[in-house]
Each structure stands twice: as C-alpha cells, then as structure tokens.
Amino acid sequence: MSPFARPIISSPVISKLWLKYPRTWKYILNIGLLMKYKTIKLEELPTYIRLRSSFNLHIDPNENRGRALLISNGITQKHVVKFWEESVKAFSPTTVLDIGVNYGECLFSVEYPSKAKIYGIEANKQLLSFINKSKSTHPNQKQIKIINAFASNKEQKTQAFYVDKNWSGTSSGKEIYSGMVEKHLVKTITVDSLLKEEKLFKERILFKIDVEGYEPFVLEGMKSVIKKSAEVLGIIEFDSTYIKRSGTNIDLFLKKLSVNFKIYMFDNFGELHLIADPTMTSLQDMFKSREIHTDLILVKSESIAYFLS
Numbered sequence: 001m002s003p004f005a006r007p008i009i010s011s012p013v014i015s016k017l018w019l020k021y022p023r024t025w026k027y028i029l030n031i032g033l034l035m036k037y038k039t040i041k042l043e044e045l046p047t048y049i050r051l052r053s054s055f056n057l058h059i060d061p062n063e064n065r066g067r068a069l070l071i072s073n074g075i076t077q078k079h080v081v082k083f084w085e086e087s088v089k090a091f092s093p094t095t096v097l098d099i100g101v102n103y104g105e106c107l108f109s110v111e112y113p114s115k116a117k118i119y120g121i122e123a124n125k126q127l128l129s130f131i132n133k134s135k136s137t138h139p140n141q142k143q144i145k146i147i148n149a150f151a152s153n154k155e156q157k158t159q160a161f162y163v164d165k166n167w168s169g170t171s172s173g174k175e176i177y178s179g180m181v182e183k184h185l186v187k188t189i190t191v192d193s194l195l196k197e198e199k200l201f202k203e204r205i206l207f208k209i210d211v212e213g214y215e216p217f218v219l220e221g222m223k224s225v226i227k228k229s230a231e232v233l234g235i236i237e238f239d240s241t242y243i244k245r246s247g248t249n250i251d252l253f254l255k256k257l258s259v260n261f262k263i264y265m266f267d268n269f270g271e272l273h274l275i276a277d278p279t280m281t282s283l284q285d286m287f288k289s290r291e292i293h294t295d296l297i298l299v300k301s302e303s304i305a306y307f308l309s
Helices: 016-019 022-037 066-071 078-091 126-138 214-222 223-228 240-245 250-260 280-287
Strands: 048-050 054-060 095-099 117-121 146-150 158-164 181-189 206-209 233-241 262-265 270-276 293-297
Touching: 054 126, 078 293, 095 280, 117 126, 126 146, 158 262, 181 233, 206 214, 214 223, 214 233, 214 250, 233 240, 240 250, 240 293, 250 262, 250 293, 280 293
Parallel strands: 095 117, 095 206, 117 146, 206 233
Antiparallel strands: 048 054, 158 181, 233 293, 262 270, 262 293
C-alpha cells in the first residue's frame, strides 16, 4: 500500500460547491462549528489550530475556509498533507516550494531539514498576517521566506487577482463571480528567477502547486529549475475546468508534463499508478467523467520513485 494512499477525487470539491451554494455551505460550516465548539460566535472561536505535528496554524475564523480548517483540525486536504509529510521525511529536500500557500496547511505541517531553503508564495495579501503568525512559532522559521506574489511564467508583471472574501481557496487570477470578490493587483514572480542564484545541479526540489488552474504557468516559469536540478518531486492540483478557464490546452499541458516528469495518480484503492498515456481522453476514461479534479504526482528521476510504491 502506498504511504500516500487516498480515495480518488473524481469530481469538484467543496470550493466549487461553495461558489454554487454559498448559503447552504455556510449553514453546514456553522453546524460543524456548533458541534465542535458549542458556539458560532466569532469572539469565542479559536484563532489558531494545534496541528498533529504540534505546530500552530493561524487562521481567520471569520472566513469560511478558516472555519473549515477549525472543524477539520487544520487538515482539509488529507492526501496532500500526507504526501507532503512523507516526502519531506523520505526525500529530504534541499529546497521546498509551497506555491499557493493559503493558510499554510501544508507548509507548516512538518519540520524540515535544518539546511533546507523554504519558500511560500501566496498572492492573497489578506492571508499574510496569519501565515506570518504561523511562521513565527515554527521550528524552521529562520529558513522560511514568505513571498506575496502571483507565481507565473513572467517576472515582475502586474496581475489581476480576485480575492473571494467568502472562501479564500477559490481566489484566482481569473475573474470569479461571487457576491464578495475584491480585485487586487499583484506582482508576478517565476520560480526560475527566485532560485537563479542557486547551484541547482545539487538541489533536491520538493514543490506543491495549487493555484486554481494556473499550474501550467507556474511550471513554465520553473522550467530551468526543473531541467537543472538533480532531483525534483512535486504535487499539483489538476482541475480541468479551471485549467481550461486559464486559457490552457490540456492535452498540450499534459504532453509538456510528460517530457519532464513521470506522472502518477491514485486509483480507487489509494494505490499510485504511472499514467502511461497522459491525455485528457485517457483521464476521462479512467475517471469516467468529462471533467477531472485530482492531484498529480510529478517525479523527475526514477531514483526517487522508489518510495512512491
């Protein structure tokens, strides 16, 4: 059994349902809070969560993803956090990239090697105070650099970023239609520019990318890092609806991925399998669904694939 085993996700998750049924989901969250904390009064709710690692995750209890994290003990993406924890332990990365930090559910879930360089990139400036509070008590705080920017394939450009005040997880570089959206302008950054001074031939890169359909742009902006680094291991959100909304041809994206990586996915039993034919059609056949929402594990070198099995 894979150490990263999880049930497959073959349909859009809570974040999409939130956009469609905001009142229903807010009601459900309130029920969850009432059951756990015996109150839904903002002033009586905790402002941080003690993770199972014993580290603190600070959240905004007035924002619904923060409230969901309160209910779930700081873990709303169990499979991603499990992958992250096991990868840090087994892969021992020298450079860590969490792109699309949100509150830091992954970033602050684990202790890193003492010499690792750790970067968290988050476009939503309204989350920065919570992220920095979590950083301030983390054992690797001096190694962690938090960057308020929109990770992309272009450096130092201005990008519109739409912050969903209801559910921070759906904030996006593409305009979204919700009753509580704020438009912000943020600077773009590429991973290649961020790591341009590093001696990449020695680096073991671990990354997570969750940016609501802009994953192809982030990967395009780190192609030099991927090419030059000794070993690269990552997990990306793959949501066909969001990726198409970003203007990306999905088959072309999958083809580019297969040039640089071995691509793995989880089956219904939680086992990881190599995707031999990385096309949208093959994914639709496997998932029995027109649109796909899952996570892909990307492995550059076969030498690091051993602990995935």
